[in-house]
Amino acid sequence: MGLAQVCKSPINYTGNKYRMLPQFIKYFPEDTNKCVDLFTGGATVAINLISEEIIAIDNNPKVINLLKFLKKQEYKILIDKIDELIEKYGLSNSYKYGYSYYKKYVEGNNGLKKYNEEGYSKLKKDYNKLENKKTDEANLYLYVLMVYAFNNDIRFNSKGEFNIPVGKTDMNKNNREKLKKYIDMCNEKKIEFICKDFKEIDIKDLKDVDFLYADPPYLITDAVYNENAGWTEREETELLNMLDKLNNEGIKFALSNVLQKKKLNKKNEILYNWLETNKDKYFINEIEYHYRSASYNKKNRDGLEEEVLITNYKVGE
Numbered sequence: 198m199g200l201a202q203v204c205k206s207p208i209n210y211t212g213n214k215y216r217m218l219p220q221f222i223k224y225f226p227e228d229t230n231k232c233v234d235l236f237t238g239g240a241t242v243a244i245n246l247i248s249e250e251i252i253a254i255d256n257n258p259k260v261i262n263l264l265k266f267l268k269k270q271e272y273k274i275l276i277d278k279i280d281e282l283i284e285k286y287g288l289s290n291s292y293k294y295g296y297s298y299y300k301k302y303v304e305g306n307n308g309l310k311k312y313n314e315e316g317y318s319k320l321k322k323d324y325n326k327l328e329n330k331k332t333d334e335a336n337l338y339l340y341v342l343m344v345y346a347f348n349n350d351i352r353f354n355s356k357g358e359f360n361i362p363v364g365k366t367d368m369n370k371n372n373r374e375k376l377k378k379y380i381d382m383c384n385e386k387k388i389e390f391i392c393k394d395f396k397e398i399d400i401k402d403l404k405d406v407d408f409l410y411a412d413p414p415y416l417i418t419d420a421v422y423n424e425n426a427g428w429t430e431r432e433e434t435e436l437l438n439m440l441d442k443l444n445n446e447g448i449k450f451a452l453s454n455v456l457q458k459k460k461l462n463k464k465n466e467i468l469y470n471w472l473e474t475n476k477d478k479y480f481i482n483e484i485e486y487h488y489r490s491a492s493y494n495k496k497n498r499d500g501l502e503e504e505v506l507i508t509n510y511k512v513g514e
């Protein structure tokens with residue numbers, strides 16, 4: 198199979214597949230030489246694939262640049278720079294000083310929010326003022342912003358400004374471990390990050406790929422990354438056409454998606470029709486969508502989402 202032990206990405210990306218990855222293990226093909234993680238987002242799937250070569254593609258330049266920046270760092274040097282920035286903006290550093298040091302600033306279950314509010318707001322302003330967001334400095338700022346952001350989220354408004362409010366946590370042990378593991382994984386594996394729109398990919402360039410995983414924005418859910426980029430029926434149809442072409446070339450693929458949201462009476466008709474037309478070629482594998490937090494569980498129960506992994510091969514074949 199194509200997955201190692203499951204590691205978390207240092208980027209807590211909306212719609213990431215961390216919790217579903219252990220289930221993907223039995224569906225992903227074995228012995229792959231070159232894999233593509235199309236719509237890589239926070240690269241959760243890409244970093245966990247076992248393959249000679251892994252290509253991770255997404256059209257979000259800020260996320261791809263951040264992944265590229267973190268990949269080329271030496272952990273010890275990077276962490277010193279991060280600690281320096283934390284110090285400069287007066288942000289909490291519970292790893293260095295212990296959480297108890299900040300106890301008097303904690304109100305209710307707001308964690309370190311109050312302590313970090315001012316410094317975070319200044320950091321956000323300074324990051325948004327940077328003219329060139331591609332530099333190492335900008336990426337360092339962005340990483341630290343994300344760590345101190347609400348839910349460790351990474352999101353930009355239509356003007357390209359980072360727009361998440363302050364969160365409850367900081368550069369704690371867990372975030373340090375995720376960062377170190379990511380850098381280690383990138384050093385161990387041959388993984389390349391490419392910023393590209395999937396529509397610009399020429400199938401001819403994928404000839405030597407033996408497995409492609411596609412995790413596009415879901416047409417019938419309102420994920421945040423749809424806000425700016427826009428995922429419409431046009432993109433959905435183009436992607437399915439692309440997958441048909443891959444199938445014709447004998448390239449294995451797995452597509453994540455949600456077929457319907459029963460409570461909201463929403464159904465992905467395009468996907469349904471495509472599957473109906475290709476009944477003999479494509480297979481629907483049901484995936485359990487288990488979130489840890491109670492509120493998410495409730496949301497999922499109410500929405501009755503049907504999370505699936507569609508493959509052009511039968512599992513075990």
Ligand SMILES: C[S@@+](CC[C@H](N)C(=O)[O-])C[C@H]1O[C@@H](n2cnc3c(N)ncnc32)[C@H](O)[C@@H]1O
Pocket residue numbers: 210211212213214215236237238239240241242254255256257393394395396412413414415422426428432
């Ligand atoms: C569901 S998320 C992927 C999450 C990812 N699998 C993970 O585990 O973090 C979908 C991704 O598709 C990207 N995307 C949206 N439209 C795209 C397009 N036209 N071409 C390439 N990537 C696109 C978004 O930037 C987003 O990162």
